Amino acid sequence: MNPSFPGTPSAFLPGGRAWLLGALLLATGCAHDPDIRASRDGTSGMTTRPAAEYLSCVKEDVGYRTDTFTEEEDGKTLLYVGSTDPNRASGLVELSSAQGGNHFSVRQRSAWQDKGRLINVALMCSKA
Template structure:
């Protein structure tokens, strides 16, 4: 007669571990936000230029090889690079005015590919 110890078999433990690992991987993948504003590649600051001049400067310096789109949204001027969809755009500059100052935020997806060209243009144009 064969004695067996009550409990879980190693097969069911492996199966349970696989299910737990799969669930964690799926949850982690779904938690990623593809919106460009969630990118770590970006900066913000205050610009001395007027809104129109600032956007024109950034567009001229950074948007030469990709289509650019300007939109007004909730009192902000948005300059999209590549697409107006924040999940597909390669870059985004948000410009908002408060009183006599304009604040900008710039985001660039995969900035390492072109050494942060959009980010550099946004910073440079803020001081002109």
């Protein structure tokens, strides 16, 4: 008995839709950007809390589960979650001073896995 599959390779995808599957896989691979700063999972807003108090609040809630790292860059305070490498960090909170308070921006990689915990913490901590 011959253990081979009958027909042509396109028999596995009726109607010759192999090109469609290939195009979708290619597009999915090209759309991925490992840099956390390019993540679409995030939000931004304003807080009247002082910068140190705001970042302390975020660290307090997130930091007990993972490492956090703070850096200063171009007048912004960056709080990385998990790693200071933007390609490996699981989250990033950027804080810069603005008229009447501080502007924050938060990005989280794979926010769907923990229901956007970092995003929720950043929003909660922004409330005075």
